[in-house]
Amino acid sequence: SCNMDRHHYETFEKFGNDTFLIHFDNGRAFGRHSNDEPSILAPLVQCCRVRRSTLLRLHLLSLQSYRMSDVMRASLSQDPLAVVAPLLTEQHLSALDRRLETVIKTIHDCLQQHQHHSDVIHDDIVANQQSGLSSVTS
Secondary structure (H helix, E strand, O other): OOOOOOOOOOOOHHHOOOOOOOOOOOOHHHOOOOOOOHHHHHHHHHHOOEEHHHHHHHHHHHOHHHOHHHHHHHHHOOOOOOOOOOOOOHHHHHHHHHHHHHHHHHHHHHHHHOOOHHHOEEOHHHHHHHHHHHHHHO
16 A cells, blocks of 8 residues: 555646645554554665664553553644644554554564673664764763
């Protein structure tokens, strides 16, 4: 399935050259709430590499008090059109939590396949701290 949000546009010939651009986001990138597309995990499965900062954020979003669906719901509530035409349904929001579990399980599987966690998890936090220190001391 293609992402119609980015790869599709409409023109209205009725207006001739008096046209303008409308950015229309219909949320299709989220796909069907009932269909999790496993092929989207292929790069993660093939490379088995993830930044530590990303993994920490994913774990945070999997906690009950910071669930991804709740964070997204709060963000979407700021949309002025949310009351009239919500971008995502509750089913889509639940699917985010379910899909996040799948991503975390995939990373866990990668960790099981490798002898050293450092083969899977790139510690970008230590690298960033060290580069920050070197710029301060030079």
